Amino acid sequence: MIRSLLMGLVAGQRGMTPLAAVAAAARRGNLPPGAPLERLISHPAIAGGTVAxxxxxxxxxxxxxxxxxxxxxxxxxxxxxxxxxGAALAPGGERTAGAILGVAVALGASYVGWRLRCAAMERYGQTATGAVEDAVVLGSGLSIALAPR
Structure with a gap:
């Protein structure tokens, strides 16, 4: 469930990154067995769409x-x-809890991340803070999704 929680933190900052990270994990066969929509999200066209x-x-x-x-x-x-x-990264019997945990953390993290970004933008500007945030979010999302199960 830790992966579901951590991916919620990622989603709080960038909403589409979790899809791309889960698609990467699905393409590498790194999702828990029976993950929802695994075949669909691992399809090259769908995975490419999530990255786009x-x-x-x-x-x-x-x-x-x-x-x-x-x-x-x-x-x-x-x-x-x-x-x-959250559901895709959770173990089989904990998918509903993984989904709920992911949503709760994402919504809370959205507000915290928004306040932190606003404060950072006052000093460093929108582009610089966004680029740093992107690097952290992308690296974190991929690390979480691709971590060994």
Missing amino acids: LAAAEMAGDKMKSAPDRIEPLGLVARALTSAYA
């Missing part, structure tokens, strides 16, 4: 017009992706 979504979100985050991560639509996206990632 994550990259588009990261690029869009640097734009002045980017909405805050705590806007309702952003929170819904984070809830959905963290629920799926």
